[in-house]
Amino acid sequence: MTTAWVFPGQGSQVVGMGRELYDQSSAARKVFEEADAALGFSISSLCFDGPEEQLTATENAQPALLTTSYAYLEAARQQAHPLIFEQPAFVAGHSLGEYSALLAAGAFDLATAVRLVRRRGELMAAASAGTMAAILGLDEAPLEALCKQVASEGEGDDWKVVIANYNAPGQLVISGGVPGVQRVSELAKAAGAKRAVPLKVSAAFHSPLMRDAAAAMAQVLADAPIADLEVPLLANVTADERQQAASVREELTQQVASPVRWVASIEYMTQRGVDTFIEVGPGNVLAGLIKRIAPQAQTINIRTLVEG
Numbered sequence: 443m444t445t446a447w448v449f450p451g452q453g454s455q456v457v458g459m460g461r462e463l464y465d466q467s468s469a470a471r472k473v474f475e476e477a478d479a480a481l482g483f484s485i486s487s488l489c490f491d492g493p494e495e496q497l498t499a500t501e502n503a504q505p506a507l508l509t510t511s512y513a514y515l516e517a518a519r520q521q522a523h524p525l526i527f528e529q530p531a532f533v534a535g536h537s538l539g540e541y542s543a544l545l546a547a548g549a550f551d552l553a554t555a556v557r558l559v560r561r562r563g564e565l566m567a568a569a570s571a572g573t574m575a576a577i578l579g580l581d582e583a584p585l586e587a588l589c590k591q592v593a594s595e596g597e598g599d600d601w602k603v604v605i606a607n608y609n610a611p612g613q614l615v616i617s618g619g620v621p622g623v624q625r626v627s628e629l630a631k632a633a634g635a636k637r638a639v640p641l642k643v644s645a646a647f648h649s650p651l652m653r654d655a656a657a658a659m660a661q662v663l664a665d666a667p668i669a670d671l672e673v674p675l676l677a678n679v680t681a682d683e684r685q686q687a688a689s690v691r692e693e694l695t696q697q698v699a700s701p702v703r704w705v706a707s708i709e710y711m712t713q714r715g716v717d718t719f720i721e722v723g724p725g726n727v728l729a730g731l732i733k734r735i736a737p738q739a740q741t742i743n744i745r746t747l748v749e750g
Contacts, residue, residue: 445525446532446676446716447546448732449511449539451702454725455503457492460510463748464490469520470513473552477509480553481560485509500644501563504538505556511542511723512552514744523747525720532683532711534676536728537607537648537702538562540694546722548672549690561662565655566698571599572646574606574617575627579636585614585626588633592625599651601625606648608705610734615641617649652699660695681706708735720744 463470464486474486488497489506496502518526535543538559545555577585582605589603603618603626616626623646627638646652668691674683677693681703684690708719708731718740721728729741 443718444715445528445530445718445720446534446711447515447530447543447720447722448728449533449535449542449546450507450721450723450725450727451535451537451539452500452503452507454723454727455489455497455507455510456724457490457494457497459489459506459724460486460513461490463510463513463517467513467517467520467748469516473513473516474509476552477505477556480556481505485556499563500567501560504541504559504563507538507723508542508545508555508559509552511539512545512555514724514748515546515722517748518744521748525718525742525747526744529673530720531673531714531716532676533671533673534707534711535678536704537678537697539723539728540675540678540697542723543675544668544671544690544694546673547675549668549687550666554667558662558666562659562698565658565662566647566652567644569645569652569655572618572649572651573620573623574615574641574643574646575623576637576639576641577614577616577627577630577635578639579612580614580630580634581612582608582614584633585616585630585635588626588629589616589618592622592629595625596622602650604649605701606646607702609702610705610731612636613731613734617646618651619646648697648699648701650699656695656698659698663691663694666691676707676710678702678704678707681710704731705735708732708739712736712739718742720747 600619606617
């Protein structure tokens, strides 16, 4: 068995996540307590009790998900579960989850990680430009062509649209200016897409409209202590391996305004022998995507290992 650990991104948060874990595992409890101390407020209370509106806010959801995901990992390590006891062949994370993956791979300590994602969330929330939509049932090539077509029809950021998330075959997310995203959504449905679903987001994440946030994040990362990784990371931006601190810093700077190439990342790992993916965090979003990308692979949620 060859494993990879994968970590979910924003959208997997739910009020109540981690509460039983906190009560049952001293290792998980330590993670939540360390995160609270590093942030200067109780992110654990937001995880356990909400309110949902505050937990969902980007600047809160990001540290909350990282903390909960890492708490599950530490609880499994404390139990010396055989699937977690051995290091994986790779780690990977979807958008925000890349920071959780890097924490697991030894890039930085928990305090650094939660502070970084808190700042990342603040910068992304402040961008407040553009929107996103999920396009279901249309292949990459025709959707990419539609994005280029709409960008050529108008001028300025309002008409810039890109594929932001290559989540799974037939499950893509576009991001860009509001009129541009609306126009691509209309054309996609006319071209055969099953659905075009507007997403409840405050900005055009993983698109060129996030360039200011990416530039600001580069300054934050320049001062952050980042170490070489113990396990290779499959990078969101390029779907290739990163293990040196300098390349990790570059990846984290670029990913704010670049697409998440999740399909290519999973394909890369399976081609190199990974047959089991362990989703480390709340929810089963990544397991669902992986089953569509690599149906031959086994997917396991870490909650089933910790909670039985």
